[in-house]
Amino acid sequence: MASKIKHPELADRGRLQIEWAEKHMPVVAKFIRERFAAEKPLNGIRVGAVLHVTKETAALVRTLVAGGAVVRLAASNPLSTQDDVAAALASEEGIEVCAWRGMSEDEYFDCIRWIASWEPNIVIDDGGDLHATLHKEYLDIAARVWGGTEETTTGVIRLRAMEREGVLKYPAIAVNDAKTKMMFDNRYGTGQSAIDGILRATNILLAGKRVVVAGYGWVGRGIAIRARGMGARVIVTEVDPIKALEAVMDGFEVMPMKEAAKIGDVFITATGNKKVIRREHFEVMKDGAILANAGHFNVEIWVPDLEELAVSKRQVRPYVTEYTLADGRKIYLLAEGRLVNLVAAEGHPSEVMDMSFANQALSVEYLVKSRGKLEPKVYNVPREIDEEVARLKLKAMGIEIDKLTEEQKQYLESWKL
Amino acid sequence: MASKIKHPELADRGRLQIEWAEKHMPVVAKFIRERFAAEKPLNGIRVGAVLHVTKETAALVRTLVAGGAVVRLAASNPLSTQDDVAAALASEEGIEVCAWRGMSEDEYFDCIRWIASWEPNIVIDDGGDLHATLHKEYLDIAARVWGGTEETTTGVIRLRAMEREGVLKYPAIAVNDAKTKMMFDNRYGTGQSAIDGILRATNILLAGKRVVVAGYGWVGRGIAIRARGMGARVIVTEVDPIKALEAVMDGFEVMPMKEAAKIGDVFITATGNKKVIRREHFEVMKDGAILANAGHFNVEIWVPDLEELAVSKRQVRPYVTEYTLADGRKIYLLAEGRLVNLVAAEGHPSEVMDMSFANQALSVEYLVKSRGKLEPKVYNVPREIDEEVARLKLKAMGIEIDKLTEEQKQYLESWKL
């Protein structure tokens, strides 16, 4: 086997993990897999995937293999690999893995090259490094790739830039933008897991606490509603007046961060911007304030300012750093300002990854079926796939919905002219 | 005065009504009006408006006049005119009104022609009859109109059809599609007023009732969340699997209407489609079921089927019709299947009309300022106007929000490339 992994002895434990994930990913691991196994739509297709090597990714990869594909999988982040899952996957037919936790940046890119140079037919990426590497170092190969998909906002932005510059070599599907991905994993996935991460890190009682949520996009409103659901008194901060007004109409207090900073007990950033909480805010916070980031990289809470203001710092619990300021106030930073749901909890629950990865699996199939028919552009996930994912998810939950009658369809048509 | 109204003696009462509305419409009746009064951006402009003649419309008209405009106002519906408001408006300088409750269809169109033939510079419409009349009967005048606005989905659809067919004669702004209109009046306005209408009509206790909401668009989710807020056990029906899945993730029960029909206590339609509740559903409903429509015309609940199934019917309370079926079951239809929030309550609260009409006022100003620069197409409300409306509404509520720093703006720019 060609796999490059660290702990083959953990395969059994990895299998248990994958089994648990697949139990909660019926769309990918049951419905689509069963059809793929019967129809083999990916027969002999080489799929190169750069994804977080987790139990949920394993479910996707195994479904692709069930559809007939041969898969090479590399890590999309040097730190996110679950070594036991990597081991379990590497032990399976048709799957090769290049991933271990704690790989260096060179090793990280070596694994990506190991995929690119393999001449994949279809590529799946999470962040855009595979797409970029293909277009920079393997242009010939890129030109022969049938199509690719992209899981993240960042990656889609990079792909669109390539499209604008006219250098994109193959059609790419922005899985990130699928409704059944974006509206669900951000709102329901991060909404829950951010709360979960904060509880695991701190074990504080949320009831009655003033929780300040910065940003009222999908992530922010997911967190705000969950925090309220735990009994917190929630304050929202925003820069967009329309979103701010929605927050007010949804019953939340809205105010500038400078005011919220004075009264908040817990702060959660979810803006996609940098320096959302910074020196001027740290300076007025209450003793004991807790800070967590659920939005973006570790730039939303501007840690350098906190480091400067602090006279000392120490770790008081796992993932909790206590900063003592000159006047004696203590501020608690969770997960060093990194994504609290990933670091202090387990990231998105399998159920939301089920929807995201169902879009991946069906988009890969679509790219194979559409070979030669698509231009080298960035495409949205076709509406039919988006709806099919929702339909299968509902089916998995045992939920039926209405269907339009012919007469109703005509009526709606007549409306839209 | 040229006004054609029915009850000039009600002007005093009308003034009281307008005052109450304006108290709750600070964006239109205070902020924009004060600026208009100072800047006179509409000086001498003839504005022809076909709108529901209500206290909220009065606030808009008076603000246009404060900006220097001369306004002719006709009713956009033969039944919706508040005669006291019409009288109060007609008594003011710069405003002429052609509207009375219970006008005939001929009279209705006569009023519209009375506006069209006046050669307005700017036209405001609610439903598209003024736009249509101008393009059918007054093509010369239409060609000289500077621009128009449209308040409703129906009207916007008609305008877009005219645009597609290449017959549209002036630029038109789809006020209906403004975020600060669509996302607020449907969700928060109808959400509350539908519940209000049902309570006024029936005085039932909602706590513990099974309330079935058909449709999970803006209106449906507004109603669903308010019904839950009153303690109801809410069931959502949908035809769109993505919306259905959102409803489930928001904690609602989701099932086909055929199932919901068997267990629901109250049914509220909000789909924009016809025959959403029909014979097959009436046949299985519980004795005592209550039906209300909050979505569209009186076609969502298919009353003809109910009429056929019933062995007798009678009115048991204002706006409540009792249908007795052959097996003795009684079904209660509110407001004859018309919009329950308009018929049994007072329609949208002034606060949401404030946002809708702020878009109107600013769009009229925009059309005047952009005279000659726009093509005869359907335009969205400019993002700046949409945000300005939200900003003024927040200001009226005494709410401040954050502003991006220069560094943050650059950071976001760098993201979007």
Place this chain on the structure above:
Amino acid sequence: MASKIKHPELADRGRLQIEWAEKHMPVVAKFIRERFAAEKPLNGIRVGAVLHVTKETAALVRTLVAGGAVVRLAASNPLSTQDDVAAALASEEGIEVCAWRGMSEDEYFDCIRWIASWEPNIVIDDGGDLHATLHKEYLDIAARVWGGTEETTTGVIRLRAMEREGVLKYPAIAVNDAKTKMMFDNRYGTGQSAIDGILRATNILLAGKRVVVAGYGWVGRGIAIRARGMGARVIVTEVDPIKALEAVMDGFEVMPMKEAAKIGDVFITATGNKKVIRREHFEVMKDGAILANAGHFNVEIWVPDLEELAVSKRQVRPYVTEYTLADGRKIYLLAEGRLVNLVAAEGHPSEVMDMSFANQALSVEYLVKSRGKLEPKVYNVPREIDEEVARLKLKAMGIEIDKLTEEQKQYLESWKL
């Protein structure tokens, strides 16, 4: 017929009203009535009742008659009689009514004496005036009364005082204190109907408004949760630190009225105390503040202070009085500070009166069955009756619940020793 009513011609309309109420009072008007009709537990019993003469009371009276009783009914408030309902009741066999809207105080007490002097076996009272009259003016008759019930807190307090002083002549059941009465009509009934009354009176949008609820007892928490359910930002004021802390843990803002007065948009009192909102609060309120009382008599909002502060007042909508203060601020008082849910809406929905009056009906039966076995004391509603009411209500809603197994019963017993 001996009835003293005002509008016998309204009997038909009254019957329609009663029918609507009974449709929503299945416990009283179906389950208990059917059993009473079969078993006749009140055969020949004279029941004297002083209650609000409403459609819901009609349902109770008709059930007592179905059980064999002969009933005399008088109004418990000179202003609350629905004349059409009085007429419909007076037209039925076995029922005599002495009640009309707008009776004088003398007439009011004459009707009560008309009942007392009739030598009733069982008395039902709402406020204690019948009990008091019997004990003051008809002591001989009181001594022969088998037992009585009392619907209100006030009445129970008066009865307990009589018990303490040793003057109570018959056993009295504090229906007011039944769990299925007190916990339900206050929380769910007033919770909804207070919101309903405010909407009918003002038609304001609650979403985003700051609603201040004074008092976090059953009524206050019912209102607070419904106001939040309508999208309001809710502030609670309290004098009891334990209740205040519950409010905080339930996610509400809590502050003294003096602070809340400055920022509230709508104020709803539900404390059972006087002068909860007074001069010092009026003085700092925002222009446009709306005041409503849902708790007690018209003493919670101290209107005399408002009258003194105001330079003018006028009615701007039904049930809305505008007070203009010296500095130009306008404050809006609803229903003159009386109970907003009774005055501006229709009071408790029939569904909660169903539970309250089911306790009445079963308590009357219990008093008859227990004749001679009870002492002249104030009794709670027997736990079995309380539970039976809940059980029947659940049955009416089609809801089944679990039953303890024998083993579980023993386990619990062993716990309690």
Place this chain on the structure above:
Amino acid sequence: MASKIKHPELADRGRLQIEWAEKHMPVVAKFIRERFAAEKPLNGIRVGAVLHVTKETAALVRTLVAGGAVVRLAASNPLSTQDDVAAALASEEGIEVCAWRGMSEDEYFDCIRWIASWEPNIVIDDGGDLHATLHKEYLDIAARVWGGTEETTTGVIRLRAMEREGVLKYPAIAVNDAKTKMMFDNRYGTGQSAIDGILRATNILLAGKRVVVAGYGWVGRGIAIRARGMGARVIVTEVDPIKALEAVMDGFEVMPMKEAAKIGDVFITATGNKKVIRREHFEVMKDGAILANAGHFNVEIWVPDLEELAVSKRQVRPYVTEYTLADGRKIYLLAEGRLVNLVAAEGHPSEVMDMSFANQALSVEYLVKSRGKLEPKVYNVPREIDEEVARLKLKAMGIEIDKLTEEQKQYLESWKL
């Protein structure tokens, strides 16, 4: 030092833990401690305490010592001791500890005897074993004890039995029954921590899941509202019709467990009874059902039935046991049916223990001050202490509340006669 602990080397880590707890226990660790340190109300008093040796208990013990007491502390459960906390406490002046995780039952009772034989003035107990041991084995000493407190329902039941039998030797305060204990730690503490435990054990997405909560007491309603707050569709089961009806009116689905068993995704028991989920329920559950107990001992979910039905079992994640039934269905039991919030999460957050232990500290002070004035009975926590705890908690949160004016006090008095 006389302490009997296992890991003195962990004292530093324990201190960090205690510090974190005390940061979130301002009532016990700041307000009461500061007063105690100034007033020394427990000067020289020997306090014997049998409590879970956790960081929160440490905060209580240290406050008693600050008040002048000398404390001996033993574990109230052989498995619950945090060895690092025990070490940190044992290193402090005035505190001796007898506790280590994993002690045998003999060792457990030896520690209790080590306290009893020390002739404590005041005893604090959690479960009643110290009270029982004193009354069985050290009757002379018991007779000289000034008074005791009890933290749990179980312990209070045992004390009341002793009182009834006339054998109780000293006054005992039922801290468990304080409002600021019972209404808060059950509802808000267990409500949150049960959800927390389930998330840590399973990482499932709660949004859209059907969560069945057995029991609608304080614990059950706390869990139900938090589960709804996470987006779950919540079903409540009950045996008490009044509580069941409350659940319905609060908007929850209510049905017998036999029906709920067929459709639930997650089951959480909180009844205080045994065999709430048993063979007949396991038999109809869906594949993948997850079971957790948050109520009582490990008897609510009747594991023996599950063991019998299963053809195999294995641990698939920490605290998750998978049972495979004969038909292939898999059922997942969390924490072996023990308290999921204690086993899989960290039990009550410090914030609620703050209130519980504030009652302990003030009750101990009260017992000292009342020496000789109380009878050997079970007393409730005095209302003043209960309110003082709430008042201090509000103060710690920076929340002020209203005070009754003299006039209002008189008004209320006049009401109560």
